[in-house]
Each structure stands twice: as structure tokens, then as C-alpha cells.
Amino acid sequence: MTSAYERRVPLAHLPTPVLPLDRLGRELGLPEGTLLAKHDDLTGLAGGGNKVRKLEYLCADALEQGCDVLVTGGGRQSNHARLTAAAAARLGLDCHLVLASDRPDEPTGNVVLDEALAPAIEWVGRRDYYGTEAAIREVSDRLADEGRRPYRVPVGGASAVGALGYVRAARELLEQVPDVDVVVVADGSGGTQAGLVAGFGDHDRVLGIDVGTRPDLEETVPETATETALLAGLDRPTGEVRVDHTRYGEGYGVPTDTAREALDLAGRLEGMLVDPVYTAKALAGLIGAVREGSIRPGRRVVFLHTGGLPALLATRYAQWVRERP
Numbered sequence: 001m002t003s004a005y006e007r008r009v010p011l012a013h014l015p016t017p018v019l020p021l022d023r024l025g026r027e028l029g030l031p032e033g034t035l036l037a038k039h040d041d042l043t044g045l046a047g048g049g050n051k052v053r054k055l056e057y058l059c060a061d062a063l064e065q066g067c068d069v070l071v072t073g074g075g076r077q078s079n080h081a082r083l084t085a086a087a088a089a090r091l092g093l094d095c096h097l098v099l100a101s102d103r104p105d106e107p108t109g110n111v112v113l114d115e116a117l118a119p120a121i122e123w124v125g126r127r128d129y130y131g132t133e134a135a136i137r138e139v140s141d142r143l144a145d146e147g148r149r150p151y152r153v154p155v156g157g158a159s160a161v162g163a164l165g166y167v168r169a170a171r172e173l174l175e176q177v178p179d180v181d182v183v184v185v186a187d188g189s190g191g192t193q194a195g196l197v198a199g200f201g202d203h204d205r206v207l208g209i210d211v212g213t214r215p216d217l218e219e220t221v222p223e224t225a226t227e228t229a230l231l232a233g234l235d236r237p238t239g240e241v242r243v244d245h246t247r248y249g250e251g252y253g254v255p256t257d258t259a260r261e262a263l264d265l266a267g268r269l270e271g272m273l274v275d276p277v278y279t280a281k282a283l284a285g286l287i288g289a290v291r292e293g294s295i296r297p298g299r300r301v302v303f304l305h306t307g308g309l310p311a312l313l314a315t316r317y318a319q320w321v322r323e324r325p
Contacts, residue, residue, distance in 0.1 A: 004231040005164055007064065008056040011087055013044035018176045021303065023269040028290045034300050037272065038173055038183075041279075041307035046086030047113060049079045049307025050192050053165030054157035055087040061161050062151035063091065071140045072153035073098030073124075073132050075253060077110045077277060077311040080156050085119040095119035096143065096150075098135045100127040109314035129155060129189075129214045156189030156213070158220075160227035166195020167232045174200075177302060181205065182295065185304040186282035187221075187243055188213040188252075192306065194224035198232060203239035207295075209285030211278050212248035217241075247285045253277050255317060258284035261325045275308035276317050282306070 018038045025035035043052040062070060070093055072084045081097045088095035096119060103123040107115055114121060124135045132155055140152040153162075173180060183200075187193050187208030196206045203222070210217060222241050229236055249256035259280035266272040266283060274280040286303055289295040312321070 003233060004057075004161065005167065005233065007060045008164075009060045009063065009091065011045050011056050011059070011090060012052040013042065015172045015176065016040050016042050018173070018302065021270055021272075024265055027265060027269060028287060030290065030297050030301075034298060035303070036177060036301070037303045037305050038176075039305050040169070041305045041309065043307070045090070046083055046117065047307070047310060049083055050304070051080045051083040051157055052087070053169055054162035054191060055083060055165075057164045058151075058153055058157055058159070058162050059087050059091055059093075062093070065149075065151065067093070067149045067151035069094040069096060069143060069148050069150050070153055071096045071098070071136055071143065071150045072155070072157075073100065073136045074155050075099070076101035076104065077253065077314055079110060079278075079308050079310070082110045082113050082117065082310065084153060084157075085114060085117040088119065089117055096139055097121045098132065098139050099123055100132040100135070101125070106315070109312070110310040113310055154189070156191055158189035158191030158194070158224065160224055160231050163191045163195035163198065163224055163228040164232060166192050167199035167228060167234070170196050170199025173302065177300065179300050180302050181299040182207055183302045183304055184209065184282060184286040184289070186211050186278040186306050187217055188278060190214060190217050190221045190224060192304070194221050195228055196304075197221070197225040197237045197241075198229040198234060201229070201235060201237050203237055203241050206242065207285070207289065208243045209247050209282040210243055210245045211281045212252035212254070217243045244285045244289070247281045247288065255320045256281065256284065257325065258288065260320065260323070262287055263321070264325050272305070273309055273312065274305070275312045276320065277311045278308045279305055
């Protein structure tokens with residue numbers, strides 16, 4: 001019998017590249033070669049992003065269980081929803097997306113791509129994280145009552161099965177950068193951080209930047225990391241969870257001044273695009289950690305670029321992008 005770690009369907013273009021950010025590093029006073037980006041925005045499927053790694057495991061689990069429809073959800077500009085629809089299409093499964101928003105008059109950003117991928121979309125109005133999870137369960141139960149075989153995927157794919165994708169990513173990164181000291185990543189639902197922690201075996205090597213999605217990351221990241229490690233046949237991770245809660249501003253998807261500065265520095269110095277919902281806030285957290293001294297010069301730091309470019313093209317952010325810091 002194959003282990004949970006071995007059960008995956010290949011969806012991503014791997015390994016994703018690691019590239020130096022030396023111009024940004026110099027701007028922050030870091031020695032050359034110590035600041036790098038791992039580009040999981042280049043995983044390939046339907047615009048790429050970190051969720052593709054998780055979906056390799058989640059979809060394998062769905063197929064093994066004989067499911068015929070994937071059910072998941074998120075906010076209006078959910079990258080995870082887009083990529084779940086794409087994975088379902090690739091594998092010949094149906095897909096139902098539950099989006100926690102009113103239906104927009106004009107689709108922009110990820111919504112355009114969702115509609116191109118043609119899942120069933122249910123607009124359930126503004127909901128918080130756990131309200132969205134409840135709506136996903138309701139749709140899954142309804143489909144089951146109709147005789148379908150739904151596979152319920154949590155927001156962000158943040159289950160231990162999904163996080164196995166980032167155990168594999170941690171091992172991939174260690175082959176590329178064996179002396180990595182810390183990985184900085186956007187923390188939405190917490191699954192990516194949990195998988196990295198499980199793969200490294202150490203909470204201290206991963207700094208999550210809270211983007212305002214989930215209120216209980218301090219509890220759920222360690223729980224999921226431990227469960228994921230056990231699934232992968234690894235030891236319980238050591239250290240204490242690291243989450244920066246100072247970067248999300250007024251809430252999920254609400255742009256901040258520090259995120260706009262990060263977007264400017266990344267674009268102007270590295271030709272790297274980050275988005276206002278996830279990666280700009282994560283990069284702002286990295287920049288803040290360097291300036292405040294919690295990431296010291298000389299440490300080898302990897303910024304995990306999780307994708308999210310379509311959200312940058314949403315109408316609500318156009319003026320924000322135009323107004324340079």
C-alpha cells in the first residue's frame with residue numbers, strides 16, 4: 001500500500017525556480033545572495049500559484065474515494081477557487097465553487113478566470129472564514145442528497161492532506177537552497193505554512209504573515225503541521241509557531257500602505273509582481289522583519305511567492321496601484 005505522501009496526481013510544473021533578489025536585498029541592507037524568491041507563482045496550472053501543490057494530494061484523495069465533484073470556496077478573488085476549478089477540469093471532475101461575496105456586476109481578476117473554467121458558482125454573500133466553511137459543507141451535503149459523490153475541499157486546501165504538497169515543497173527547496181534559514185510566506189488559511197513546517201521539522205524556519213483570512217492561525221498551524229508530519233511519516237515539528245499579525249491592516253483583501261511599498265520595491269527593483277491580498281502583504285512582513293531586526297543580515301531568507309496575480313487586475317485595486325508610495 002502506498003503512503004499518503006506518495007499518493008498524488010501530477011498537476012504542477014516542478015521544481016519551481018529559486019531566484020536571487022539581490023537588488024531588493026541591497027535596498028534592505030542585506031548581503032548579496034542572502035535574499036531569494038521561490039516562485040510557486042510558476043506552478044503552471046491555470047495561472048499558477050501555491051494551491052496547485054495542495055490540489056495534487058487533495059485530488060488524488062478525491063479520486064481514490066470515487067468522488068465525482070470537488071466542492072470548495074473562498075472570497076471573490078480566491079486563487080484557490082480558480083485552481084480547484086482548473087484541477088477538476090484537468091481530471092474530468094465537476095466543480096462547485098462557493099464564493100463569499102455578492103455576485104459582481106462585472107467580473108474582474110480571478111472571477112473572469114473562474115467563469116472561463118466553467119465551474120458551478122454559488123454566490124453566498126459576505127461571510128467570514130468559518131461562515132464560508134459552513135456554506136461549503138451545506139453545498140456538499142445538498143449534492144450528496146442529490147446522489148452525487150462530492151469531495152469537500154476546505155478553504156485554501158488547508159487540510160493535512162493538502163499540506164502534504166508543502167512537505168514536498170520543503171524538500172524541494174532544501175535541494176535548491178540547503179542552507180536556508182527562514183522561509184517567509186503569506187498566511188491565509190495556514191496550510192502552506194503548516195506543510196513547510198512539517199517538511200522542515202521546525203516551526204522556527206517558517207515565518208507566516210497573516211493576511212487576515214483566519215482568526216486562529218496560532219492554534220491551527222501547529223495542529224495541521226503535526227497531523228501532516230504524521231501523514232508523511234515524519235517526526236512532530238519542534239519549535240514555536242511564528243505568525244506576524246501586524247501586516248493585514250483593516251482586514252482580508254484591504255490594501256495597506258506597507259503592501260503598496262512592497263509592491264513598488266518588488267516591481268521597480270526585481271521586475272516581480274505581487275498582489276494586494278496575499279504576496280504584497282507577505283513581502284511587507286519580510287521587509288518589516290528585516291528593518292526591525294528580527295531577520296538579521298547574513299541569514300539566508302527565501303520569500304515564497306505563492307501567486308495571486310489575477311487579483312492585482314481587479315477593479316477595486318486599480319487606483320491603489322496607480323498611487324505610487
